[in-house]
Amino acid sequence: MAAEDMAQGGGGKPWWFWPLVLFFFCFVLGIIAVLAGVGGGVLYVPLVSGFFPFHIDFVRGAGLMVALAGALAAGPGLLRRNLASLRLALPVAIIASTCSIGGAMLGLYLSSLDPNIVQACLGGTIVGIAVLLLCSKNTANPVVTKQDAIGMALGIHGVYKDESLGQMVEWKTHRTLLGLIMFIFIGVLAGMFGLGAGWANVPVLNLLMGVPLKISVATSKFLLSITDTSAAWIYMNQGCVIPLMAIPSIVGLMLGSFVGVRLLTKAKPTFIRYMVIGVLFFAGLKALDKGLGLGFLG
Amino acid sequence: MSTELEQKAAPRPEQITYANLLQYGAWTGIVLMLITYTLYMAGVLEPHVPIDLVVTNWNHGIHEYIAATNSPVGWEWLALLDKGDFVNFIGLALLAVMTIICYLVLLPGYLKRGNKIYATICILEILVLCLAASGILGSGGH
Numbered sequence: 001m002a003a004e005d006m007a008q009g010g011g012g013k014p015w016w017f018w019p020l021v022l023f024f025f026c027f028v029l030g031i032i033a034v035l036a037g038v039g040g041g042v043l044y045v046p047l048v049s050g051f052f053p054f055h056i057d058f059v060r061g062a063g064l065m066v067a068l069a070g071a072l073a074a075g076p077g078l079l080r081r082n083l084a085s086l087r088l089a090l091p092v093a094i095i096a097s098t099c100s101i102g103g104a105m106l107g108l109y110l111s112s113l114d115p116n117i118v119q120a121c122l123g124g125t126i127v128g129i130a131v132l133l134l135c136s137k138n139t140a141n142p143v144v145t146k147q148d149a150i151g152m153a154l155g156i157h158g159v160y161k162d163e164s165l166g167q168m169v170e171w172k173t174h175r176t177l178l179g180l181i182m183f184i185f186i187g188v189l190a191g192m193f194g195l196g197a198g199w200a201n202v203p204v205l206n207l208l209m210g211v212p213l214k215i216s217v218a219t220s221k222f223l224l225s226i227t228d229t230s231a232a233w234i235y236m237n238q239g240c241v242i243p244l245m246a247i248p249s250i251v252g253l254m255l256g257s258f259v260g261v262r263l264l265t266k267a268k269p270t271f272i273r274y275m276v277i278g279v280l281f282f283a284g285l286k287a288l289d290k291g292l293g294l295g296f297l298g
Numbered sequence: 299m300s301t302e303l304e305q306k307a308a309p310r311p312e313q314i315t316y317a318n319l320l321q322y323g324a325w326t327g328i329v330l331m332l333i334t335y336t337l338y339m340a341g342v343l344e345p346h347v348p349i350d351l352v353v354t355n356w357n358h359g360i361h362e363y364i365a366a367t368n369s370p371v372g373w374e375w376l377a378l379l380d381k382g383d384f385v386n387f388i389g390l391a392l393l394a395v396m397t398i399i400c401y402l403v404l405l406p407g408y409l410k411r412g413n414k415i416y417a418t419i420c421i422l423e424i425l426v427l428c429l430a431a432s433g434i435l436g437s438g439g440h
Contacts, residue, residue: 053357057360058360075320082307091419153415168304229396236390237371238371242352247335250328250331251328
């Protein structure tokens with residue numbers, strides 16, 4: 001029985017095989033994630049749960065730590081350049097982080113009933129994200145004619161220098177309440193599936209609340225450091241973070257991100273974007289296939 | 299006008315404080331993880347759960363894994379810091395605690411300036427994160 005378990009758990013490979021492969025896999029993932037402008041978690045969770053022998057509980061725990069580490073590393077630079085706005089992030093973060101706790105607990109509960117439920121829901125969500133990325137057209141500097149009362153009361157406004165236009169751009173928010181409500185769902189999804197939620201933060205901040213794209217992207221990345229912290233604690237306290245697999249994932253993804261940043265100027269963003277959308281479709285369908293037990297994708 | 303805008307475009311002091319603190323904490327955590335993982339892999343510190351047992355069980359759900367490996371839950375890992383596997387949690391926990399520390403540093407500034415809304419948001423966020431970190435929550439499936 002133990003030999004059978006070992007064969008299943010390690011796939012017949014020596015113990016160091018999977019952490020090593022995971023490190024290189026995450027290194028490549030880190031490069032791709034930066035070039036595509038997505039967080040690591042959204043690629044990490046479906047791909048690792050689909051193609052590695054780890055249970056989805058551990059993949060989600062490691063996924064949150066991966067997203068958290070990436071956000072913590074990027075956050076300081078973005079805050080110093082005033083691209084990530086603390087005034088915008090703080091009100092949004094309290095909602096998203098509270099709801100991500102609920103999402104994490106729900107995810108662990110569903111997984112204890114049947115991990116395939118979480119796997120199938122994850123697959124559906126990832127396919128949805130791929131469709132969202134395919135269809136969404138971001139706006140560099142949305143026009144906000146009048147700030148709403150909540151945005152004004154919270155003082156959510158700012159100025160940034162748009163290097164491409166060579167001018168200072170003033171920004172403020174509208175539809176702030178609706179935006180804050182959307183972060184309830186974003187928080188739940190982030191906690192439930194262990195995903196960094198940049199894919200959802202940016203459209204809500206940019207398209208709904210009227211925040212310039214650069215501020216949305218930067219604030220979203222910083223926001224993950226707060227949202228993912230609360231869910232990460234839930235997973236850590238439950239024992240879902242195994243250092244043997246989590247640390248090669250974190251380190252690999254971070255090193256890959258550094259390389260990705262260096263390649264950013266040479267890459268063709270459109271190609272990378274469509275490649276990532278393709279990978280997300282594939283990863284989502286694989287997770288759906290696994291969750292529903294269809295076996296079409298191996 | 300342009301000078302005024304440029305002044306507005308500069309980050310607020312609390313934002314710089316937050317950034318500095320986050321940078322030191324995040325990189326300390328990552329360096330700690332690299333060191334402790336090396337100690338773990340090199341076998342300098344004996345692990346609480348033998349690596350073979352981890353590999354045998356990482357394809358099982360968390361219930362089965364905890365039972366099979368006698369792994370700690372909540373903050374029980376603190377008692378196992380002399381073990382190669384659980385010493386890694388120092389770096390992991392530091393990453394997860396940095397946001398709480400940053401908010402604790404932000405709070406006095408908001409209170410001093412009488413910014414009640416942001417002070418309240420800070421207090422609530424600290425409470426939420428402490429609750430998540432406490433280990434009280436998340437036992438639904440167990």
